[in-house]
Amino acid sequence: MRTRIALFAALSVLPFSAMAHKAWILPSQTVVSGNAPTVTFDAAVSNDLFYFNHVPLKLDNLVITAPDGSTVNASNTATGKYRSVFDLELKQQGTYRIGVVNSGLSASWDENGTAKRWRGNAATFAKEVPANAKDLKVIQSVGRVETFVTNGAPNTTALKLQGEGIELVPVTHPNDLVAGEEAKFKLFIDGKPAQGLEVEIIRGATRYRNAQDEMKLKTDANGEFTARWNDAGMYWLETTSQDKKTNVPQAKERRLSYVATFEVLPQ
Template identity: 30%
Template sequence: MLKSTLKSWSRKAALATAMVLGVSSLAQAHPMWLLPHEYNLSGEKPEWITVDASASHTIFSPDKALGLDRISIFTPEGGKQRLGSYFKGHRRSVFDLEIDQPGTWKMELKRPTVYFTFYTNKRGAKKRIFADKQEAQAQLPKGAEDVVTKQFNVSTVAYITWQAPDEKVLELTGKGLEIAGPTHPSDVVAGDEVNFQFFVDGQPAKDVEIELTPHNTKYRNDRMMQKLKTDSEGMLSFTPEIVGPWYLTAKVDHKRQSERADSESSLLYMTFDAQLP
């Protein structure tokens, strides 16, 4: 019973991810985001913040609600906070969170690992199935060509700071694609240069593909998205000129394969606030 429930859950999750992820390219994936309405708090008492969670191409207009059962909330003291109840609508999910420890908090929504197998069928049409290399063996139609299986690791993060920012939640775990300072994510100011360093498995990651988009894309003609890459030290440098929330997407192709996939990519999404100077 448990097994079948789990199976159906993971199948649902995979489907949901597939819907969100769309096809393989970063440009076409439905980017998922966590949008806090406050990033910096100054009160003397614990304070509640409210956060929207959705996936959309229009930044930040909700489109597809995200399940939040797997969200992780990391506290400044190094612990984890449980998320209480949350609302999941059709277009967005919403949760409130009590910030009761001074310092910087991290919220992260990680998708279960997704496997896509792409192929060309005998009529020459490009197709894909949600299956890893082994599962695909049984599912691929006869005559399938150009078969390639890709693995995607996807997560989205946002940071909140009460009182002074600190570094605990920014410590590297050494696993997968991660972001770190020197610019603290709660310390981004419009007009000031920002430097974020990216790591893969604890090592500086060069050539990570970055897209940066300021909020409110639906209220302007020019999307104003910047495409950048990290340098040889894994550093991303840019100057946000627009005040307000920004959306960062980072994608890296790992040079490795496994029994389940021919290639593996990680996508890391982050929402941050460019503050008034």
């Protein structure tokens, strides 16, 4: 339990840019075809992209949206010391959205000179945090870590907005990315275009080069940004934000994070 709470704190409360560790979900392949092919996924929080050298990404809040918009389940899930794994049988034609979505609260207060800390959700907050807690500070958080895979012809039903936190809506389909070409995306916060979000994109295999070679971009007034892929490979994208738009009265601050993994294919 302590490990799960600590990981939730790292992923959904602290901005990713403030941490050395990066969370990600990595598919074995992103574009497949056939009668119900299977894709395997690794999920971890690591120092290097995409290597298992820190802790696993927990799958408690794994959500998989099928091409028709329905929710489907993973199979063969397992969590080891450094990574989680699962399989997904692509029974439908089209694009799947695979993500871990964390939403919750963290609180700190003083209790007779002793610092107390708590993490949980709105349902348990009133039961577990004293109503008269001294110096109470409550932070709400919403974090997403996701990726996309397509069986056959791509579609966009699974990519529709949910309306909470930071979400990415592709203009260029996420499974149609090619080295040497540009791709456009839009970022939204609570279903509305997010202007001025800073976006960082890093190609994988950072273990084998001295520089991160990151792309630093910013969304325009429509929440849109454009990335140009210089090389083929797996890429990691992240952005964070914070505001005061909480839906829990005691929480005065909300922290948002978004992470995605993309595959860029050679020309």
